[in-house]
Amino acid sequence: MRWLWFPVLGAMLVFGSLTVASVATVFGDRRIPDWQGPERSWLDFLPAASGFVVGGIAVALLGLVLLRGRTPDWVFPVGSIVASGVVCLTSLALWDVPQGLFGHPFGPGELLGLALALGVAAYRASPVWLMAGVGAAAAALLSDRLRDSAPIVSHRDLVYIVLGLMIMVAPALYLRWRDRQRRDQLALARQEERLSIARDLHDVVAHQVTGIVVRVQALRHITANEANGSGRDNGEGQSTAGAVRDSLPEIEEAASDALRSMRDLVHTLRDAGDPPKGPFDAAAHLTALRQERRYDQPEVRVTVDGPLDDLPPDVGHAVIAIARESVTNALRHAVGARRIDVGVWRERDSVHVRVVDDGDGSPSLTPRGGFGLEGMTERAHLLGGTLDAGPPTAGDGWRVHAALPTTRVGVR
Incomplete structure (x- = not known):
């Protein structure tokens, strides 16, 4: 289980590095003479802070999905929607700020965090919840226009958004399909193992039950001879009562062995064409x-x-x-x-x-x-x-x- 934390620790390191890089970029931009971008203020740090929060949400969702615990499936799309809401709120906060020539672009932490959060949601969410998460992510990507000096959505922007959403969701949907395929194969393997046990034990139980049938037939033969008046013994001086007394413990033991072997096989079936497998060394x-x-x-x-x-x-x-x-x-x-x-x-x-x-x-x-x-x-x-x-x-x-x-x- 320890290795499951490696992706989480790696993601934390990546988002932490992106946050530091974004903050360093803001300080570097402030030293540029004749700055043509947005007016310098503390709001310049909002994309970095937003990327840190969105990255934290994405890392938490990644940890939950890797632990494979009993986390409800709706938690993952809700987390993705919350991450998208953080990006939208950041865009609204930057909307009424002088943008200069190019405004406040998305930070790398914001984009990567949105992609990871939506990917995890696509891996675990139901179709309805997944559509809600995709819609929230689309709104977050569209909110980039609020940070621009020319907030106009073009057809090219829509194409880029659709392609971006596909890139975010496609790998997770593939992994989800592979995981479902593996679960089906595991279920098939368990079923085949059950059938294998049934095949192994069927012939052993059949051997035991055959011994019971033989003993019962012998007793019927002895009692039939006595009823017909042909004698009171079975030809070797043994009375009918003695034969019954000696055979009943053997029949009881054989029946008990057969029932013990069949205890776990009530609901299994056997393929008719397989060769028998009796007791072996x-x-x-x-x-x-x-x-x-x-x-x-x-x-x-x-x-x-x-x-x-x-x-x-x-x-x-x-x-x-x-x-x-x-x-x-x-x-x-x-x-x-x-x-x-x-x-x-x-x-x-x-x-x-x-x-x-x-x-x-x-x-x-x-x-x-x-x-x-x-x-x-x-x-x-x-x-x-x-x-x-x-x-x-x-x-x-x-x-x-x-x-x-x-x-x-x-x-x-």
């Missing part, structure tokens, strides 16, 4: 991730501490999926990495997966792993676990750590 799949260091690929080390064969099926699939996706992300994005460490260990009621690389850990605007990271997080949350990803506390690189519960209350 998690340790063997983790070992398959190992690779020796090559000239273009880092070494992948895998450490497994504790048994994994008794993991619930959904948790076992999640362990493999998170480890494989994390290693794949590291191989693709870990610039300069020499080693990738994969660790899986058991605790009392949970299993942990940690993947760490020693590549370039510098922050970037796009989180390493992209939509795969969102899918892993969604899978962990569905199982009642957690997943954290980011630079390690010490050194460079990237770390992914997932904790998944292994004990859940079944339905009895």
Whole structure:
């Protein structure tokens, strides 16, 4: 989160520099002999002060949009309208002042602040609020005529204003479209991860339910034979009551396991044409991730501490999926990495997966792993676990750590 303050600090530095430059320009103009501009007075400093205030509003809006908090969307166009109002009030204050040959032009801080404030509003505002902000900005740009010695609006001025507004709004609208596209892709990644979990668990649950059906059919066969008078045992000296007594705990255990696995999959669907994925050896799949260091690929080390064969099926699939996706992300994005460490260990009621690389850990605007990271997080949350990803506390690189519960209350 610290890097989010860099643009804000940079914008503050820019607007502060522009304000100092504007004030220095006023003092420099006062030393020019035979000055042909507006009459010298304290009002000469108004454009610099206006640029400082407008820049402050723009920086505040930029900080709010970068923090991505719960700031209402209407705050941004209202801030843009307030910035435009400051410029208009400055123009009105300079209207009745002798303008000389060229009057009081806009200060650089005013123009840049208007552009930034309107751009932030275009990124977050609804269409109605955005039109209000654009209208206020147009009025602020038109108010430049009040500062001129010839306050006449020409067709060329209108063209320049329209072009200026387009330049202010177009980049923000593009970023807004890209952000919406990314949100849609993230939603699709989460949905695909849900479907992947459904595919993984469907066959495991089907195997368990098949065992239940087989046991129930055997009991029906035994009771049918007794009802027909063919005997009181099942051919091996076991009575019907004994067979029922021995089978019921097995049926109960299998049904409970199936219900535990299906707990998080009530609203998911499965694609019909996919191949089945039954229970598998998690340790063997983790070992398959190992690779020796090559000239273009880092070494992948895998450490497994504790048994994994008794993991619930959904948790076992999640362990493999998170480890494989994390290693794949590291191989693709870990610039300069020499080693990738994969660790899986058991605790009392949970299993942990940690993947760490020693590549370039510098922050970037796009989180390493992209939509795969969102899918892993969604899978962990569905199982009642957690997943954290980011630079390690010490050194460079990237770390992914997932904790998944292994004990859940079944339905009895």
